[in-house]
Amino acid sequence: MIRLVCLKKKSKMAKIDIKNHLKLYLVISRAACGKRDIFEVLHSAIRGGVTLVQLREKHIDAREYVALAKKVKSFLDKYNIPLIVNDRVDVALVSGAHGVHVGQEDIHPTDVRRIAGNDFIIGLSVNTPEHAYEANELDIDYVGIGPVFPTTTKKDPKPTLFIDGLKQILNIVKKPAVGIGGITEDNCYDVVFAGAEGVAVVSAICSSKDPYITAFNMKQKIDKAIYKSRLKNSYKER
């Protein structure tokens, strides 16, 4: 008797639980690392406690972007850290990254979903309450809210929100959220205590004298803020 076995085609990668990875989100580029090698910074930052990495190269040919993203992906795989690629869904897919992060002027998240499928992580930048209402209607996985504090890393940044503006957007948005822009060891606690799942940082870690120590200190403060805000909310519920 011939036994027929129905093999369901498995998707190449199961969708990750992004919320758990948003605590300390490192956004990295070669330029942000200055004279240091990007893999040296990644290694120290991951040892320190980074939970997610975004590769954000702005002036790079597509082929070079793919080659670099593939190298970063296989490096991060050793530590079970997911990779998100900035702007380019094509580069993200070809390199085997877990997802893409797009801004308000990039390819629309609905088009990304159509191209990339359900198991792909989509992050969206949100700068205003209107963006937050729109984000709630989209099939996306997380939002990056910012700039929370002044930053020189992003060219032509949108107006600074500060903690009050961040809270206003967090009150609207129903997706997991990270704050981004000017976030350091000194203010990451406030961002998470305000209600964000975590923080996304470039210069605080990439330009730090010691990315390991900075990531470690930030992770401690973020964990403390999560604990304290849960405590605060459980008192409110009583």
Ligand code: TZP
């Ligand atoms: N989006 C909003 S602010 C920003 C991005 C990519 C730059 C954040 O860089 P830094 O160095 O952490 O302020």
Ligand code: MG
């Ligand atoms: Mg963009």
